[in-house]
Amino acid sequence: MSGTPFPAISGIVLRYLYLYTRNGLRAFELFFWPLNTLLVWGFLTRYLTQAGEGGASLPVTFLLGGVLLWDVQFRASQGVSVSFLEDVWTRNLLNVFVAPVRTWELVAGFCTVGLLRVIITVPILSLMAFLAFRFNIFDFNLWLIPFFGNLLIFGWAMGMMANAMVLRWGQAAEGLSWALPFLLQPFTAVYYTVETLPGFLQPVSLALPSTHVFEAMRHAMAGDVRIGQGLFLAFGLNLAWLTGAGLVMNRVLAIARDKGLLTKVATQ
Amino acid sequence: MLPPVLTVRDLVKDFGDFRAVDGISFELGQGEILGLLGPNGAGKTTMMNMLLGLVSATTGSIRIFGKSLEKDRIEILRRMNFSSAYTSLPGNLLVRQNLTVFALLYGLKDCRRRVRETMERFGVTELAERTTGHLSAGEATRVNLCKAFLNRPELLLLDEPTASLDPDVVDKVRTLIRETQRESGTSIIYTSHNMQDIEFVCDRVIFMHRGRLIRMGTPAEVKASFASASLEDVFIQIARGGDLEVAGVQ
Structure with a gap:
């Protein structure tokens, strides 16, 4: 381990690798919820397809695509927020904050954990989707890369926001931290088009990068060519969201240092 | 003479209307162990947290290894470490x-x-x-x-390292700290409510009360200034007498 590049980030990632390889229940949790969701939505898709006598097969397979891509964003977000909460729960947060770790290294470490969670769960989910429902995620070809990339970045930004909330309001905000991705889910058009939402909510939806990814996914599945434009827009929005989340995190850290909140969160 | 490892100047910390640390100044020499003492609410924990960069100062300055903690925090943290009974x-x-x-x-x-x-x-x-x-x-x-x-580490902050340990283990732990410090030459800031710990481990002590520094010196000097036989008596006098006037502070 001599001369490890980015040692602080490696340390943060190694901590979670140790955690997940040591504990079978952790690994179980990693797969249980996404598999459960996939099976429920997969069987619903099959039922709706059969009920529609095949005519509705394309719209209902949108659901499966939505399930798989939503999991990317959710895992990325959780990787950042749960990694942070893990240090709160184990009263290790102070040890980390007094180590020579820069804020960006801490965030980069958590984001890497989020990426690893995606890398581990998505192939298994994709395989299950193919075996059980003949849904082939590789039909998206190279579009998969911007789909995944955009959702990862937005998931990271959400995770950073969730961590800022816990730092600012303590463990009382922990539930909110878990719920944050789900608070956005109804508005980000995972399983339906933006036009389905009431008119006043559509601008909110279009301000979320993930909305453009799910829209692009449906275009790709329908053989529509309007994919790239939405993904570029998603990327631009992601840059704004990520910058915003970074600024919020920095501001909250400054408030936490002023009010002594770091020690309160770490030792409560 | 070697430059101090730590220099604290006129440090003040306000939490809203409450002043937790009130104009503290002191230095820590190389290889020195300094005890930070005082009753609950004296401002020790806030002081420790400020030295670790976890709490920002309202006014005043902290320089560690000759550098500003505010500006060179990461570089400083590489050369120091921390242990607490509460983490x-x-x-x-x-x-x-x-x-x-x-x-x-x-x-x-x-x-x-x-x-x-x-x-x-x-x-x-x-x-x-x-x-x-x-x-x-x-x-x-x-x-x-x-x-x-x-x-x-060249500077180590130990926050009640022997809290909730039985006397036998306390004795072993403080002996271990003292021996390791002698070998490594690490400067240490040490807080404890166990006055025997402090007398055994520390070269010098600071007594804090209501955010202010009320006495600084070797354990013997502090005891003499309070005409007390032990640091524990000094601690009790300050905690029960309560007022800064007890300690001769205007």
Whole structure:
């Protein structure tokens, strides 16, 4: 381990690798919820397809695509927020904050954990989707890369926001931290088009990068060519969201240092 | 004369209307162990947290290794470390795993060797493959100290390292701290409510009360200034008498 590049980030990632390889229940949790969701939505898709006598097969397979891509964003977000909460729960947060770790290294470490969670769960989910429902995620070809990339970045930004909330309001905000991705889910058009939402909510939806990814996914599945434009827009929005989340995190850290909140969160 | 490791000047911390630290100034010499004492609410914890960069100062300055803590925090933290009875290493990892993670966080070269050597120094090699959360209080304290000395710190902050340990373990832990400090020449700031600990370990002490520094000197000097036989008597006088006037502070 001599001369490890980015040692602080490696340390943060190694901590979670140790955690997940040591504990079978952790690994179980990693797969249980996404598999459960996939099976429920997969069987619903099959039922709706059969009920529609095949005519509705394309719209209902949108659901499966939505399930798989939503999991990317959710895992990325959780990787950042749960990694942070893990240090709160184990009263290790102070040890980390007094180590020579820069804020960006801490965030980069958590984001890497989020990426690893995606890398581990998505192939298994994709395989299950193919075996059980003949849904082939590789039909998206190279579009998969911007789909995944955009959702990862937005998931990271959400995770950073969730961590800022816990730092600012303590463990009382922990539930909110878990719920944050789900608070956005109804508005980000995972399983339906933006036009389905009431008119006043559509601008909110279009301000979320993930909305453009799910829209692009449906275009790709329908053989529509309007994919790239939405993904570029998603990327631009992601840059704004990520910058915003970074600024919020920095501001909250400054408030936490002023009010002594770091020690309160770490030792409560 | 060697320059001080730590220089604190006119440090003030306000939390809203409440002044937790009120104009504290002191220095810590190289290889010195300084006890930070005072009753609950004296401002010790806020002081420690400010020295770690966890709480920002309202006014005043902290310079460590001649650098500003505000501007060069990361560079300073590489050369210092911290252990507290109120924090713990993740209980769900093995001792060896925890120490390896912290060796990386401190950017140490050849982490495995450093972890092995430090575990040997603190006599915790046999605990390496034990789950950290399953250790006894005494074992956990030794492992925490092992983490604290992992980067061979030039400045170490120990926050009640012997809290909730039985007298036998307390004696072993403070002897270990004193021996390791003599070998390494580490400067230490040490807080404890155990006055025997302080007398055994510290070269100099600071008494704080209601955020102010009310006495500073060797344990013998402080006892003499209060005409007390022990630091414990001094502590009780301050805590019960309460007022700064008791300590002769205007």
